[in-house]
Amino acid sequence: xxxxxxxxxxxxxxxxxxxxxxxxxxxxxxxxxxxxxxxxxxxxxxxxxxxxxxxxxxxxxxxxxxxxxxxxxxxxxxxxxxxxxxxxxxxxxxxxxxxxxxxxxxxxxxxxxxxxxxxxxxxxxxxxxxxxxxxxxxxxxxxxxxxxxxxxxxxxxxxxxxxxxxxxxxxxxxxxxxxxxxxxxxxxxxxxxxxxxxxxxxxxxxxxxxxxxxxxxxxxxxxxxxxxxxxxxxxxxxxxxxxxxxxxxxxxxxxxxxxxxxxxxxxxxxxxxxxxxxxxxxxxxxxxxxxxxxxxxxxxxxxxxxxxxxxxxxxxxxxxxxxxxxxxxxxxxxxxxxxxxxxxxxxxxxxxxxxxxxxxxxxxxxxxxxxxxxxxxxxxxxxxxxxxxxxxxxxxxxxxxxxxxxxxxxxxxxxxxxxxxxxxxxxxxxxxxxxxxxxxxxxxxxxxxxxxxxxxxxxxxxxxxxxxxxxxxxxxxxxxxxxxxxxxxxxxxxxxxxxxxxxxxxxxxxxxxxxxxxxxxxxxxxxxxxxxxxxxxxxxxxxxxxxxxxxxxxxxxxxxxxxxxxxxxxxxxxxxxxxxxxxxxxxxxxxx
Amino acid sequence: xxxxxxxxxxxxxxxxxxxxxxxxxxxxxxxxxxxxxxxxxxxxxxxxxxxxxxxxxxxxxxxxxxxxxxxxxxxxxxxxxxxxxxxxxxxxxxxxxxxxxxxxxxxxxxxxxxxxxxxxxxxxxxxxxxxxxxxxxxxxxxxxxxxxxxxxxxxxxxxxxxxxxxxxxxxxxxxxxxxxxxxxxxxxxxxxxxxxxxxxxxxxxxxxxxxxxxxxxxxxxxxxxxxxxxxxxxxxxxxxxxxxxxxxxx
Numbered sequence: 001x002x003x004x005x006x007x008x009x010x011x012x013x014x015x016x017x018x019x020x021x022x023x024x025x026x027x028x029x030x031x032x033x034x035x036x037x038x039x040x041x042x043x044x045x046x047x048x049x050x051x052x053x054x055x056x057x058x059x060x061x062x063x064x065x066x067x068x069x070x071x072x073x074x075x076x077x078x079x080x081x082x083x084x085x086x087x088x089x090x091x092x093x094x095x096x097x098x099x100x101x102x103x104x105x106x107x108x109x110x111x112x113x114x115x116x117x118x119x120x121x122x123x124x125x126x127x128x129x130x131x132x133x134x135x136x137x138x139x140x141x142x143x144x145x146x147x148x149x150x151x152x153x154x155x156x157x158x159x160x161x162x163x164x165x166x167x168x169x170x171x172x173x174x175x176x177x178x179x180x181x182x183x184x185x186x187x188x189x190x191x192x193x194x195x196x197x198x199x200x201x202x203x204x205x206x207x208x209x210x211x212x213x214x215x216x217x218x219x220x221x222x223x224x225x226x227x228x229x230x231x232x233x234x235x236x237x238x239x240x241x242x243x244x245x246x247x248x249x250x251x252x253x254x255x256x257x258x259x260x261x262x263x264x265x266x267x268x269x270x271x272x273x274x275x276x277x278x279x280x281x282x283x284x285x286x287x288x289x290x291x292x293x294x295x296x297x298x299x300x301x302x303x304x305x306x307x308x309x310x311x312x313x314x315x316x317x318x319x320x321x322x323x324x325x326x327x328x329x330x331x332x333x334x335x336x337x338x339x340x341x342x343x344x345x346x347x348x349x350x351x352x353x354x355x356x357x358x359x360x361x362x363x364x365x366x367x368x369x370x371x372x373x374x375x376x377x378x379x380x381x382x383x384x385x386x387x388x389x390x391x392x393x394x395x396x397x398x399x400x401x402x403x404x405x406x407x408x409x410x411x412x413x414x415x416x417x418x419x420x421x422x423x424x425x426x427x428x429x430x431x432x433x434x435x436x437x438x439x440x441x442x443x444x445x446x447x448x449x450x451x452x453x454x455x456x457x458x459x460x461x462x463x464x465x466x467x468x469x470x471x472x473x474x475x476x477x478x479x480x481x482x483x484x485x486x487x488x489x490x491x492x493x494x495x496x497x498x499x500x501x502x503x504x505x506x507x508x509x510x511x512x513x514x515x516x517x518x519x520x521x522x523x524x525x526x527x528x529x530x531x532x533x534x535x536x537x538x539x540x541x542x543x544x545x546x547x548x549x550x551x552x553x554x555x556x557x558x559x560x561x562x563x564x565x566x567x568x569x570x571x572x573x574x575x576x577x578x579x580x581x582x583x584x585x586x587x588x589x590x591x592x
Numbered sequence: 593x594x595x596x597x598x599x600x601x602x603x604x605x606x607x608x609x610x611x612x613x614x615x616x617x618x619x620x621x622x623x624x625x626x627x628x629x630x631x632x633x634x635x636x637x638x639x640x641x642x643x644x645x646x647x648x649x650x651x652x653x654x655x656x657x658x659x660x661x662x663x664x665x666x667x668x669x670x671x672x673x674x675x676x677x678x679x680x681x682x683x684x685x686x687x688x689x690x691x692x693x694x695x696x697x698x699x700x701x702x703x704x705x706x707x708x709x710x711x712x713x714x715x716x717x718x719x720x721x722x723x724x725x726x727x728x729x730x731x732x733x734x735x736x737x738x739x740x741x742x743x744x745x746x747x748x749x750x751x752x753x754x755x756x757x758x759x760x761x762x763x764x765x766x767x768x769x770x771x772x773x774x775x776x777x778x779x780x781x782x783x784x785x786x787x788x789x790x791x792x793x794x795x796x797x798x799x800x801x802x803x804x805x806x807x808x809x810x811x812x813x814x815x816x817x818x819x820x821x822x823x824x825x826x827x828x829x830x831x832x833x834x835x836x837x838x839x840x841x842x
Contacts, residue, residue: 265722
């Protein structure tokens with residue numbers, strides 16, 4: 001039976017109707033806004049601040065790793081007795097920094113920026129919609145995220161400090177560690193997950209229902225496809241962790257034993273709990289989310305990079321269809337690889353064969369996507385703008401991240417590499433110089449749309465080259481350390497162990513590289529604020545791009561488009577033979 | 593060549609070479625792909641910069657390069673998986689040595705040390721009970737049990753004879769630890785509530801370390817144990833000395 005739906009044009013008229021007759025107050029316009037663009041910018045700014053904060057935690061850890069037991073300069077005296085007496089970091093505090101760095105970067109930084117920020121701002125514009133399908137749910141999603149973030153930050157304030165059992169929060173450690181940090185963490189996570197769920201249903205509904213006339217699925221910009229698949233991942237993978245989080249919270253505060261086995265002896269005393277629970281259940285529930293989560297981090301990045309590559313190569317993406325099928329397949333497969341994080345828990349032959357096989361299978365669509373993006377460069381006329389530099393750097397960086405996943409995905413070679421710095425190097429190449437570079441690319445690319453001004457190219461290039469060199473000096477040595485057997489999550493960097501002695505000195509190099517990376521972000525911060533005020537003012541379509549967001553004014557008003565957009569062609573029609581200019585936007589009709 | 597380049601630690605167990613061979617093979621594949629992609633990448637950035645190619649081509653790349661790369665990767669991965677990974681894993685988790693020929697030892701992790709428990713000459717582990725756990729008896733070994741009388745326990749020190757299979761029954765008292773023997777290429781999580789078998793054959797005399805490889809709390813970094821791999825005579829002497837000591841203490 002046909003479902004009665006509201007045609008986009010009606011929604012569009014309706015949105016304009018409101019805009020024309022109701023002038024919103026300052027609070028409703030900039031703070032409690034239901035406009036997807038304002039919410040997108042709120043998400044992006046909050047996400048960027050959390051990224052900076054999470055990076056700050058890492059810079060502190062890098063000091064402790066480079067110079068174990070030496071007082072932290074400048075900041076040390078301000079950390080307090082319970083964290084760093086005399087400025088010397090305590091192991092408890094190191095573990096808090098580790099757990100919170102991971103949590104903040106993933107759940108409060110990258111996902112909110114990639115999905116909440118870019119998804120919210122760009123996606124409705126790219127599909128020609130006046131707003132999201134559920135603007136109020138959209139606002140709620142941001143504010144629930146905000147509360148989750150505040151709870152996470154607040155967890156640092158009690159003297160016992162924040163969660164300290166890793167971002168994975170493995171039980172029983174997380175439950176038996178008698179501090180309030182883990183309770184904060186669990187409550188915070190419940191808010192963050194709820195926020196993602198609210199966002200994902202909104203994204204899916206919007207993409208299905210509110211596409212402009214003529215915008216068929218196979219004409220969607222690849223970025224929209226990436227967000228579409230990402231939303232399904234969030235929708236389907238997060239609920240198990242939400243449930244698991246509530247169960248762990250019950251173990252923590254209500255004396256249940258979902259994840260606690262019988263017969264635990266903590267510091268020489270039997271633990272008074274019912275028992276009969278299973279710690280591995282937590283790991284399964286956690287990784288059932290956290291592996292798809294990896295793709296939540298990477299797919300929007302691939303989407304951003306694809307947009308920018310098409311725009312700056314001045315040619316269509318190579319293999320658009322292959323890209324779309326790969327991203328859908330990737331999304332599906334990401335649900336059945338989770339236990340490759342658990343090879344060392346004592347897995348039998350059948351289970352390990354299954355998860356090794358699915359892990360190898362999932363590498364194929366990643367290879368397809370990377371190859372398609374590389375081949376897109378062939379025959380191009382490449383403009384090396386700042387967004388393009390970041391987007392291009394994404395390719396080899398993601399390549400390294402993906403390739404180093406191979407020996408980890410095969411259980412026997414994982415025996416040596418599991419829980420070493422090799423793993424840290426691997427996933428950081430995917431997420432830091434991979435995803436975060438793509439996010440910077442996106443900021444430089446869409447900044448003119450959001451503000452009506454371009455960011456400065458010189459500062460942008462300084463930011464890029466400095467970051468590229470430093471970030472590789474941070475993460476490349478991790479492969480050397482990991483192959484030598486250096487374990488992760490060690491307060492002194494593993495300085496006691498004989499097998500680490502040959503690779504410890506890299507910690508100093510990595511330290512300086514990390515602090516240097518911090519300094520190069522100053523170029524970005526200056527550029528960001530300077531360009532808001534003094535950046536070169538631009539018109540609707542400064543990059544001479546083809547997708548719908550470049551039809552709207554810069555910045556777009558409430559309701560986005562001045563006239564209803566109609567789509568006439570595929571998303572990346574650049575350098576069409578016989579056309580007068582080298583780009584044929586989706587919104588321009590064929591000449592009669 | 594690649595083994596040297598990767599800088600992996602010495603191989604001190606029978607299966608270490610097999611594990612490293614896989615690591616080396618995957619790194620060859622990675623290197624091949626990265627150099628191939630990298631060369632292509634640098635070439636196109638140079639060849640198709642705006643200055644050299646002012647007008648982009650609408651059709652772009654032709655040919656089967658993409659498909660052949662994907663097929664190549666798929667084939668190599670199938671070979672790695674079927675030829676190496678699955679059989680190698682099966683010998684790790686299925687082909688356990690018999691308790692008669694192996695040195696059998698219980699290892700129980702706790703925050704932040706490794707409790708080592710040998711069954712003694714009778715080959716039987718004595719009963720343990722969590723209510724008997726004290727600072728001097730971290731395993732809670734019940735010495736009134738007949739099987740427990742000859743049991744040998746140590747903390748953080750594992751003695752092993754060379755070239756004999758070792759069968760470890762691994763567990764934990766409190767949180768998840770991971771029993772990592774870098775030079776032996778052994779790693780297995782010690783999970784409370786479960787007992788996991790681990791086996792290997794030490795093939796190189798010397799001192800090695802047990803490193804906890806799973807975050808287990810604020811003392812995780814110092815949860816370090818030691819392994820001494822000795823020749824058979826030395827091991828036997830140590831074992832007999834322990835028995836004498838046990839008989840001497842009432």
